[in-house]
Amino acid sequence: MLCMDTVFKALGSPARRRLLDALRAHNGQTLGELCSHLDMTRQAVTRHLRRLEGANLVVTVRRGREKLHYLNPVPIHEIYERWILKYERRRLDALRDLKKRLEGDHHG
Amino acid sequence: MDKPRFIYVTYIATTPEKLWNALIDPETTAKYWQHENVSDWKPGSRWEHRSSDENRTLKLVGKVVESSPPRRLVLTWAFPADEAHDEKHSRVTLEIEPVGDVVRLTVTHDRLEAGSEMFEGISKGWPKVLSSLKSLMETGRSLPKLW
Numbered sequence: 001m002l003c004m005d006t007v008f009k010a011l012g013s014p015a016r017r018r019l020l021d022a023l024r025a026h027n028g029q030t031l032g033e034l035c036s037h038l039d040m041t042r043q044a045v046t047r048h049l050r051r052l053e054g055a056n057l058v059v060t061v062r063r064g065r066e067k068l069h070y071l072n073p074v075p076i077h078e079i080y081e082r083w084i085l086k087y088e089r090r091r092l093d094a095l096r097d098l099k100k101r102l103e104g105d106h107h108g
Numbered sequence: 109m110d111k112p113r114f115i116y117v118t119y120i121a122t123t124p125e126k127l128w129n130a131l132i133d134p135e136t137t138a139k140y141w142q143h144e145n146v147s148d149w150k151p152g153s154r155w156e157h158r159s160s161d162e163n164r165t166l167k168l169v170g171k172v173v174e175s176s177p178p179r180r181l182v183l184t185w186a187f188p189a190d191e192a193h194d195e196k197h198s199r200v201t202l203e204i205e206p207v208g209d210v211v212r213l214t215v216t217h218d219r220l221e222a223g224s225e226m227f228e229g230i231s232k233g234w235p236k237v238l239s240s241l242k243s244l245m246e247t248g249r250s251l252p253k254l255w
Contacts, residue, residue, distance in 0.1 A: 028112065059115045059214075070115040077235035078242075079252060 004082070007075045010055035015040060016048045020057060023071035030066050112218040114230060118238045120211050122245045124204045128178035128209050130245060131202060132162075140240040140250035149175050155183060170197060179204050181197060181245070187226065198226060213238070 010016055021035055035045050049069060052058035059072045121126060130136045134144035138160035147155035149172055159169035170184035170193050181202045190196035201216040215234055220227045236254045244250040 002223055027114065056117055056119065059117050061112065061115060061216075068112075070112070072115065072117050073235045074116050074118045074238050077239045081243075 004075075004079070007057065007079065009050050010057055011076075013048070013051075016042065016052055019045070019048055019052060020071055023058065023069060027070050028061075028068040030068060034069065092097045113215045113220045113222075113227070114215075114217045114234065116215040116217075116234045116238055118213050118242050119207065120213060120242045120245050121209070122211055124178040124206055124211055126245065127213060128181075128203050130241060131181060136244075140244040141237050142254055147172060149176055149181070170200075173199070187227075196221075196231075212242075 011020075011061060019034065022038060023029060026033075031042070031045065031049070034049075038045065040048075040098060053060065056075050057072055059070045061068045061070065092101050122130075130140075132145060132147070132149050134146050137143060137145045142160050144160050144164075145155060146158060147153050149155070151172055151174060153172045155170055155172055156166055158230060159165040159167060167187050169188050170186055172181075172183055174180060174182035183200045183202075184194075184197035185200050186193075186197040198220045198249050199218050201214075201218075203214040203216070205212045205214070215238065217230055217234070220230060236251070240251040240254060
């Protein structure tokens with residue numbers, strides 16, 4: 001089972017985040033296309049793509065002789081659900097409590 | 109083959125049969141999607157995507173292109189206003205594949221017009237729906253209010 005550590009580790013590299021941004025701008029690129037507008041060697045791009053694929057952040061599809069790379073935002077959405085929405089909810093609860101307390105004081 | 113526009117993959121701790129049922133059963137889709145997918149799911153049949161509130165608004169329609177339970181479901185996908193215009197239908201392929209003790213769900217959405225309202229909606233919608241589906245199947249709880 002994919003654990004969140006793998007996703008965070010894959011995201012913890014500027015080069016890999018650049019690759020994800022490149023796919024977000026143009027989804028479904030070949031290795032050659034990705035190399036052409038990134039300042040990285042082919043070997044480095046291949047290695048980073050493998051890490052991203054291992055974390056399910058990139059999905060590949062074969063089309064004829066080409067291998068196309070797609071950004072898969074689902075694990076990022078899971079991070080959002082787990083690490084952002086939950087914290088946000090708590091902050092909203094804290095604000096609501098504060099409002100209640102202040103308004104309570106005001107009226108009391 | 110067209111170059112797919114979007115591919116989404118999620119791994120879910122469940123069985124292919126349960127996941128298949130979760131994609132086509134209106135009561136289950138209502139739980140994690142807040143919409144009901146309604147059809148007899150036979151090739152050539154119409155399918156509907158309706159809001160699960162009391163209005164039951166028709167949001168999307170399409171045709172079942174291929175149905176091979178519990179592995180592969182291919183649908184066309186359009187706004188109700190475009191139902192009669194086949195060229196405005198996009199296409200969704202749902203593939204279920206067991207991987208070890210989990211199941212890999214791949215959603216491929218293609219034949220989308222870049223920059224269209226559908227294109228924008230799709231890119232925001234699928235990650236939410238899939239996270240909510242995964243949560244429901246694995247914990248029994250879907251995510252609160254998606255839309």
